[in-house]
Amino acid sequence: MDKFLVRKATIDDAYWIASVNANTRHTTYKWLMPQKVLETRLGTIPEKAEKIKNSIQKNDRFLVAVNLENNEVIWMLSYGPSRDENYPNDWEIYAFYVLKEYQKLGVGKSLFLAWIQELLNLWYNNMILNVLDWNNAIWFYQKFGWVVVWEKYEPCGKIMIKENVLHFNNIENIKN
Numbered sequence: 001m002d003k004f005l006v007r008k009a010t011i012d013d014a015y016w017i018a019s020v021n022a023n024t025r026h027t028t029y030k031w032l033m034p035q036k037v038l039e040t041r042l043g044t045i046p047e048k049a050e051k052i053k054n055s056i057q058k059n060d061r062f063l064v065a066v067n068l069e070n071n072e073v074i075w076m077l078s079y080g081p082s083r084d085e086n087y088p089n090d091w092e093i094y095a096f097y098v099l100k101e102y103q104k105l106g107v108g109k110s111l112f113l114a115w116i117q118e119l120l121n122l123w124y125n126n127m128i129l130n131v132l133d134w135n136n137a138i139w140f141y142q143k144f145g146w147v148v149v150w151e152k153y154e155p156c157g158k159i160m161i162k163e164n165v166l167h168f169n170n171i172e173n174i175k176n
């Protein structure tokens, strides 16, 4: 992983965070979400970037990985307090996206494990995250030992979509 640098995001990364997010959603969720929702996201990257800039200024937690060969942001992660009323004391991964060209090369796994080490230093413990139904990325998380604890439906454009809530009880036990 010497080719990639993981670091806390700065406001200069905001546009690229929004771009990685919108583009990876577009390639991954093509058959899982209304096309219109995905295209709107792609068309509103600048607006989304402004919101992310404000969040970074407020110290919200965004991380990026940069390809040192071309300075491209190839991965974004955002996390913070749980928004799920069933897990009010946990931490939640809000977004975890590796650009399509860099997927399945071991990048996600190394970045994830490096980040977990950081969290352990901060005494973080239990975590949740939502994975869209039929997104086989769920296997990525299950390999680390996350388990599905809950299913919920969220509005998405004009339809409701199903999400699986995954929980990890004590990140010290994450398998690598």
Ligand SMILES: CC(C)(COP(=O)(O)OP(=O)(O)OC[C@H]1O[C@@H](n2cnc3c(N)ncnc32)[C@H](O)[C@@H]1OP(=O)(O)O)[C@@H](O)C(=O)NCCC(=O)NCCS
Pocket (backbone or CB within 6 Å): 024, 025, 028, 096, 097, 098, 099, 102, 103, 104, 105, 106, 107, 108, 109, 110, 129, 130, 131, 132, 135, 136, 137, 138, 139, 140, 143
């Ligand atoms: C899911 C994601 C973060 C994984 O990152 P990655 O760099 O592609 O994964 P890695 O190459 O590090 O794979 C680690 C392991 O997970 C497995 N894996 C990764 N993605 C997988 C997928 N979509 N389906 C099945 N297995 C997967 C790999 O086979 C590998 O297994 P191994 O350790 O036994 O060899 C990345 O593919 C991604 O961003 N996908 C699209 C967006 C997305 O769905 N994000 C998650 C939203 S909740």
